[in-house]
Amino acid sequence: MQKQMFQKFFNKLKGTFAVTFWDGTTEQYGGGTPTFRLEFHKKIPISELLKDPALALGEAYMDRDIEIHGDIDEVIKILNDNKESFRQKQNRPALAKLIPDRLRLTPLRKNQADVSYHYDLGNDFFSLWLDDTMSYSCAYFHKPGDSLRQAQEQKLEHTLKKLQLHPGETLLDIGSGWGNLILRAAQNYKVKATGITLSREQYQETLNRIKKLGLTGQVDVALMDYRQLAHTGRTFDKIASIGMFEHVGRVNYPQFMLSLKKLLEEGGLALLHTITHTKESPVNSWTTKYIFPGGYIPSLREVIWLLPEYDFHVIDVESLRMHYAMTLDRWLAGFEKKVDQIREKYGERFVRMWRLYLSSSAASFRVSGLNVHQILFSRGLNNKLPLTRQH
Numbered sequence: 001m002q003k004q005m006f007q008k009f010f011n012k013l014k015g016t017f018a019v020t021f022w023d024g025t026t027e028q029y030g031g032g033t034p035t036f037r038l039e040f041h042k043k044i045p046i047s048e049l050l051k052d053p054a055l056a057l058g059e060a061y062m063d064r065d066i067e068i069h070g071d072i073d074e075v076i077k078i079l080n081d082n083k084e085s086f087r088q089k090q091n092r093p094a095l096a097k098l099i100p101d102r103l104r105l106t107p108l109r110k111n112q113a114d115v116s117y118h119y120d121l122g123n124d125f126f127s128l129w130l131d132d133t134m135s136y137s138c139a140y141f142h143k144p145g146d147s148l149r150q151a152q153e154q155k156l157e158h159t160l161k162k163l164q165l166h167p168g169e170t171l172l173d174i175g176s177g178w179g180n181l182i183l184r185a186a187q188n189y190k191v192k193a194t195g196i197t198l199s200r201e202q203y204q205e206t207l208n209r210i211k212k213l214g215l216t217g218q219v220d221v222a223l224m225d226y227r228q229l230a231h232t233g234r235t236f237d238k239i240a241s242i243g244m245f246e247h248v249g250r251v252n253y254p255q256f257m258l259s260l261k262k263l264l265e266e267g268g269l270a271l272l273h274t275i276t277h278t279k280e281s282p283v284n285s286w287t288t289k290y291i292f293p294g295g296y297i298p299s300l301r302e303v304i305w306l307l308p309e310y311d312f313h314v315i316d317v318e319s320l321r322m323h324y325a326m327t328l329d330r331w332l333a334g335f336e337k338k339v340d341q342i343r344e345k346y347g348e349r350f351v352r353m354w355r356l357y358l359s360s361s362a363a364s365f366r367v368s369g370l371n372v373h374q375i376l377f378s379r380g381l382n383n384k385l386p387l388t389r390q391h
Helices: 002-011 046-051 053-062 070-080 093-098 110-120 123-129 148-163 180-189 200-211 226-230 248-264 285-290 299-309 321-336 339-346 347-367
Strands: 017-020 024-028 038-041 066-069 169-173 192-197 219-224 236-242 266-277 312-319 370-381
Touching: 002 024, 002 046, 002 148, 017 070, 017 169, 024 248, 024 321, 024 347, 038 070, 038 299, 038 321, 046 053, 053 285, 066 070, 070 226, 110 169, 110 321, 123 200, 123 321, 148 169, 148 236, 148 321, 180 200, 180 219, 180 370, 192 200, 200 219, 200 299, 226 248, 248 266, 248 299, 248 312, 285 347, 299 312, 321 347, 321 370, 339 347
Parallel strands: 017 038, 169 192, 169 236, 192 219, 236 266
Antiparallel strands: 017 024, 038 066, 266 370, 312 370
16 A cells, blocks of 8 residues: 555656665656666655655665665656655744744854754764865866865955955854955955854864964954844944855844944955745755754845845856855765765764765755856945956
8 A cells, every 4th residue: 555655746746766665666657768767775665755755765765664776866857856745834824923023033042052963973074075274165267176174275366356355354254164255355456354154163263274384463263253242332344144044044133234334344345155046935944954954045046136235246246056066976976985984983864864965965956947156246335346347
């Protein structure tokens, strides 16, 4: 009976693939040559699959109850082409609408816990598969043969040039990671740079790098939330936020934008670098539970819609979609090179979880419309900017 229910479910999906069931039989769905094969090592309750496909399939993969044979891009493409069949049921939409946004704001303690869950896995873990700059955001490739380190350094320069920094200016990096942007800005553009992060591991490593490079007094970092900094009265000529906005949470967007307005000087420039969807949709529950608790990926139009409400004026919008797919491919390759060390420390389930996260994310940027945008804007009008992009 359960097998028949799975067969009925798979028959509804658009695409060509094969399924090997727990009894050893293999069936093909769709016409033509299968693009991948899903192998069940044991039964999964059909009720769990129908209730929450992303969580059920993700956990089954982590537990080795299922295996994927073939190109992960094709798996993600079929999932994307059958969104309605895989749509997670919303249990209490009416109740959520009744609760005012101000009562649903994410408390600072939860933001700190969510960030710590992912980023405080340890510098030792991330250093195994990131490049030696420890950059953990989308790189910028001039050509496919660029090394990951080269592409990450190119990303820093690409970002800093957009901000049009001048010696003596002040720069804030919201979500400063391991400090790459603020250190590069201080060294190459002679600005006074400040970073803020909620990760203790990143904070400590940034302090070490500042001291090692002799930049004490020119660069500083704080273990602090953007809302806390906005209450201090400090302002900055330029602000960057690279890969942090996804952790803010949708209900906190007004607070984030208001904080940004308080922190940015009139006429100052801000660059927001964030993953985006084509349309508004919740983050799948597997990612929320295991990878980025509390996260939300906005649509591009959500971000653009917000900006005028806070007197922000858009100057430039750039898609880096394929750059992120290539970045994730490099991260996955680095991860697999060190997989024995990672498995020894964290276990097989952790390895399969991160393998699924990195591979499915890369595929999503290639085939699902998932994107990453850099959005440059000013607080108020700025009539002194270059007339072209040649800078």
